[in-house]
Amino acid sequence: MGEKKLLRGSHIIAEAAVRAGCRFYFGYPITPQNELTEYMSGALASVPGGVFIQSESELAAINMVIGVSMTGKRVMTSSSSPGISLKQEGISYLAGQELPAVIVNTMRGGPGLGNIAPSQGDYFQATRGGGHGDYRTIVLAPGSGQELADFTRLAFDYADKYRIPVMILGDGMMGQMMEPVEFPDPIDLDSLPHKSWVLDGAKGRESRIIKSLILDTAAMEEHNWKLYRKHEIIEREITHVETFMIEDAYMAIVAYGTASRIAKGAVKKVREMGLKVGLIMPKTLWPFPKKFFLEAGSFITDFLVFEMSTGQMVEDVELALRGRRRVHFYGRPGGVVPTPEEIAKAVTTIYYREQIDRRD
Amino acid sequence: MKKVFGRPKSMKAAEFHYCPGCGHSIIHRLIAEVIDELGIQEKIIGVPPAGCAVLAYNYFDVDMGEAPHGRGAAVATGIKRSLPDRIVFSYQGDGDIAAIGTAETIHAANRGELITTIFVNNGVYGMTGGQMAPTTLVGQDSTTTPGGRRLERDGFPIDLSEMLAIAHGSVYIERTSVHSPKHIIHTKKAIKKAFKTQIEGLGFSLVEILSPCPTNWKMSPIKANEFINSTIIKNFPLKVIKDEVGKL
Amino acid sequence: MLIKTIFSGFGGQGVLMIGYVMAVSAMREGMNVTYLPAYGAEVRGGTANCTVSISDEEIASPVASSPDYVVAFNKPSLVKYEGHIKPGGTLLVNSDLVDLEPVRDDIEIFRIPAITMAKELGNEKSMNMIMLGAYSAKIKIISIDSLMNGLVEVVKAKNASRMEINRKGLEIGEQYVLKGA
Numbered sequence: 001m002g003e004k005k006l007l008r009g010s011h012i013i014a015e016a017a018v019r020a021g022c023r024f025y026f027g028y029p030i031t032p033q034n035e036l037t038e039y040m041s042g043a044l045a046s047v048p049g050g051v052f053i054q055s056e057s058e059l060a061a062i063n064m065v066i067g068v069s070m071t072g073k074r075v076m077t078s079s080s081s082p083g084i085s086l087k088q089e090g091i092s093y094l095a096g097q098e099l100p101a102v103i104v105n106t107m108r109g110g111p112g113l114g115n116i117a118p119s120q121g122d123y124f125q126a127t128r129g130g131g132h133g134d135y136r137t138i139v140l141a142p143g144s145g146q147e148l149a150d151f152t153r154l155a156f157d158y159a160d161k162y163r164i165p166v167m168i169l170g171d172g173m174m175g176q177m178m179e180p181v182e183f184p185d186p187i188d189l190d191s192l193p194h195k196s197w198v199l200d201g202a203k204g205r206e207s208r209i210i211k212s213l214i215l216d217t218a219a220m221e222e223h224n225w226k227l228y229r230k231h232e233i234i235e236r237e238i239t240h241v242e243t244f245m246i247e248d249a250y251m252a253i254v255a256y257g258t259a260s261r262i263a264k265g266a267v268k269k270v271r272e273m274g275l276k277v278g279l280i281m282p283k284t285l286w287p288f289p290k291k292f293f294l295e296a297g298s299f300i301t302d303f304l305v306f307e308m309s310t311g312q313m314v315e316d317v318e319l320a321l322r323g324r325r326r327v328h329f330y331g332r333p334g335g336v337v338p339t340p341e342e343i344a345k346a347v348t349t350i351y352y353r354e355q356i357d358r359r360d
Numbered sequence: 361m362k363k364v365f366g367r368p369k370s371m372k373a374a375e376f377h378y379c380p381g382c383g384h385s386i387i388h389r390l391i392a393e394v395i396d397e398l399g400i401q402e403k404i405i406g407v408p409p410a411g412c413a414v415l416a417y418n419y420f421d422v423d424m425g426e427a428p429h430g431r432g433a434a435v436a437t438g439i440k441r442s443l444p445d446r447i448v449f450s451y452q453g454d455g456d457i458a459a460i461g462t463a464e465t466i467h468a469a470n471r472g473e474l475i476t477t478i479f480v481n482n483g484v485y486g487m488t489g490g491q492m493a494p495t496t497l498v499g500q501d502s503t504t505t506p507g508g509r510r511l512e513r514d515g516f517p518i519d520l521s522e523m524l525a526i527a528h529g530s531v532y533i534e535r536t537s538v539h540s541p542k543h544i545i546h547t548k549k550a551i552k553k554a555f556k557t558q559i560e561g562l563g564f565s566l567v568e569i570l571s572p573c574p575t576n577w578k579m580s581p582i583k584a585n586e587f588i589n590s591t592i593i594k595n596f597p598l599k600v601i602k603d604e605v606g607k608l
Numbered sequence: 609m610l611i612k613t614i615f616s617g618f619g620g621q622g623v624l625m626i627g628y629v630m631a632v633s634a635m636r637e638g639m640n641v642t643y644l645p646a647y648g649a650e651v652r653g654g655t656a657n658c659t660v661s662i663s664d665e666e667i668a669s670p671v672a673s674s675p676d677y678v679v680a681f682n683k684p685s686l687v688k689y690e691g692h693i694k695p696g697g698t699l700l701v702n703s704d705l706v707d708l709e710p711v712r713d714d715i716e717i718f719r720i721p722a723i724t725m726a727k728e729l730g731n732e733k734s735m736n737m738i739m740l741g742a743y744s745a746k747i748k749i750i751s752i753d754s755l756m757n758g759l760v761e762v763v764k765a766k767n768a769s770r771m772e773i774n775r776k777g778l779e780i781g782e783q784y785v786l787k788g789a
Contacts, residue, residue, distance in 0.1 A: 053437070053441070055467070056463050059463075060464050060467065063427065064438035066425075066434075067437060067441075067442070068441065068442045071438075178642065178643035178645075179641070180635050180640075199423040199439065202421070203402035204402070207421050207424070209425075211417060213415075261668050340668045
């Protein structure tokens with residue numbers, strides 16, 4: 001670990017990617033994440049073997065990612081909501097071809113052109129695969145400058161380990177905000193695990209094919225089940241959730257990313273009023289920490305899901321709790337960033353209305 | 361007995377799925393022969409398209425990585441930028457390269473990517489069953505231009521190779537055909553020159569090959585070849601469209 | 609302790625820079641900080657602003673919908689943010705560029721003729737340093753020395769005479785407020 005630096009979120013991801021051994025970046029300008037692309041243009045020009053291309057479109061960028069990934073090198077692209085929609089075709093191919101890659105989505109308001117303010121409206125798109133076909137991508141949801149750095153390193157490791165595209169799901173706030181960060185030391189590229197499947201010219205070995213086309217239905221079915229089994233392993237191995245003051249809580253806010261830090265402020269405020277409220281922060285959105293919610297549901301009676309959308313993760317919380325506990329929702333879509341006070345008010349309203357601490 | 365003809369080393373011992381009289385089989389073989397002759401089987405990586413040649417990886421005995429429809433130039437760019445000392449080619453049909461993949465192709469050419477593109481122009485979407493391609497001739501029948509392509513509705517066939525020649529990063533672009541033995545022999549020379557252009561690091565190279573599709577043109581193979589000779593080459597003239605190889 | 613401040617003015621006045629210097633200096637003093645610049649369409653047309661949050665605890669939201677402090681370098685900034693300041697909060701105005709009178713009576717207001725003062729100092733550009741000095745005199749948690757260290761880190765400058773002018777700017781800004789102008 002080095003010394004603390006004050007950097008904006010987009011720069012933190014970029015620097016962490018280079019330190020994680022990413023030498024290839026392809027991207028197309030879109031607000032609010034241009035600083036990431038700009039940083040990579042400079043950073044990759046100053047490391048040996050670094051390649052940066054400002055591509056002609058998001059489509060081209062994700063397909064350049066596919067090309068590099070086929071050769072086994074660590075590669076990243078980034079965009080914001082409308083651009084991520086364009087990349088979804090390529091992400092589906094990455095999933096089908098079992099190619100590792102890191103994709104950053106700095107979410108903004110939508111649908112359509114929407115606006116450039118922070119939003120969490122792409123949760124469904126990110127956690128359900130996003131493109132066509134039966135697949136998932138790992139989705140990491142950092143909530144601070146330090147987590148941006150740490151999760152970026154993890155994203156590359158997970159992508160390689162499971163041969164799967166990994167999405168870092170941030171928003172305009174996470175991308176633009178500056179916060180102190182300590183970076184891990186750069187990795188030694190030679191220390192990365194050998195990849196036995198890459199395309200590099202069939203020298204002294206049989207030629208290889210990387211493809212997702214499987215016309216035979218039985219073989220395609222088995223490929224789908226193979227991906228499914230992989231997803232199950234991932235779910236077992238990397239599901240991650242953090243909590244704040246839930247030990248004695250009757251009620252918990254559930255939030256990720258920017259919303260989770262606002263929610264933490266709200267929890268502190270209502271705790272001052274004596275309300276027994278905690279916070280659950282899923283850090284992997286896929287795999288979603290389903291098991292954790294079942295356990296938390298043994299003592300928490302009410303869950304308030306707070307999202308900067310009209311309600312998407314709330315469905316995963318409901319699915320995880322299987323109707324056993326009350327799930328409430330508070331949302332501010334469209335790029336509105338509510339204050340901790342506003343969330344605290346939503347919490348207290350429900351808390352008193354439901355007489356949460358008077359039930360056994 | 362002396363062996364005078366055999367399967368190129370860079371081809372797998374597989375039977376083509378292509379229709380009788382289809383140009384893909386010939387073009388595959390020409391590419392494989394060139395790979396053998398240049399001795400690059402162990403350092404070449406191919407990018408097959410979506411379209412009839414989607415299964416090209418079953419025939420070439422070289423590393424192959426599938427691209428989404430139209431994105432061959434972008435995938436090839438990624439591979440080549442990662443492995444600059446390897447030879448990278450994309451194999452693309454007219455719909456793949458000149459409709460859905462136009463942007464990727466023009467920008468790869470304009471950046472002067474050191475890749476080679478084999479552009480197979482048969483004027484029709486073969487795999488999907490014979491719809492109008494960007495290169496379908498005015499008046500030519502297809503399943504989406506019953507009665508023939510109409511200018512006022514469908515616009516002109518696109519001269520993609522000529523457009524690519526304008527791009528500053530392209531170095532060698534030629535249009536050839538495989539409708540006769542003479543033209544087949546010449547096409548092989550063009551493919552070889554295109555690969556050499558890449559090997560010498562000169563810039564983007566592309567060979568557009570007019571190719572028969574008897575099935576979707578609803579002609580016999582002989583008629584299809586005659587159609588190329590009598591009609592298609594009048595619309596897509598066979599020529600070196602750009603050659604700066606000697607000048608660089 | 610949680611202090612939220614909006615620095616706002618024209619692009620080129622060094623507004624984002626002093627916010628950044630403040631954030632870096634506070635970070636070096638071991639405090640939690642966030643720095644949120646306005647971006648996109650909001651910064652087109654020549655205005656610039658940033659929000660700096662400083663706390664001894666984890667910072668929840670980096671946004672300041674009701675800031676404790678507003679440092680307004682120009683008239684549009686005053687118009688935009690005066691109404692948002694928390695009751696009991698503080699407004700520091702560059703009075704050389706703001707001919708409008710603030711209307712709030714539930715906040716503390718400082719009118720600082722920063723351009724006049726900067727001219728007297730011999731460098732009009734140090735106007736932002738004067739404003740920063742005045743601000744730091746109010747929040748009291750960051751010393752001039754700390755700000756100078758932050759400034760050196762941010763601008764990576766070693767030019768001694770230039771740095772001396774910056775220090776003087778900070779000092780006269782601080783003095784102006786301390787003397788209860």
